[in-house]
Amino acid sequence: MPIVVDLDVMLARRKVRSKELAAAIGITEQQVSLLKSGKVKGVRFETLEKICAFLECQPGDLIRYEPDQSDTN
Template sequence: MPIIVNLDVMLAKRKMSVTELSEKVGITLANVSNLKTGKAKAIRFSTLEAICKALECQPGDILEYR
């Protein structure tokens, strides 16, 4: 998979738990875990926007193309 999800890196940098992020963004813990592990096949722009807002980052900080 050439798209790498660095959500765990951003969570560590912001000292935020997966549970805290799921509550702030309004998505289930399972969906955050799927994103974090790279199992998700898609992400809505609204979800990506909410994650970026909660983590105070840019989409490029979370998603990487290799």
């Protein structure tokens, strides 16, 4: 998938555990885990806003576009 989620990287940079993030923004640890693994089809802007506010970062610090090599003809 060309969208890469770097939430785990940002959590490590901020020295924050998934459990702490989940409690702070009002989602479950399982939801944080799914976000970190990129196994979600989408994320609400409200949730993204809360994550960015808590981690003091920009959305681009959490997600990035990396095209598949097979897509570039």
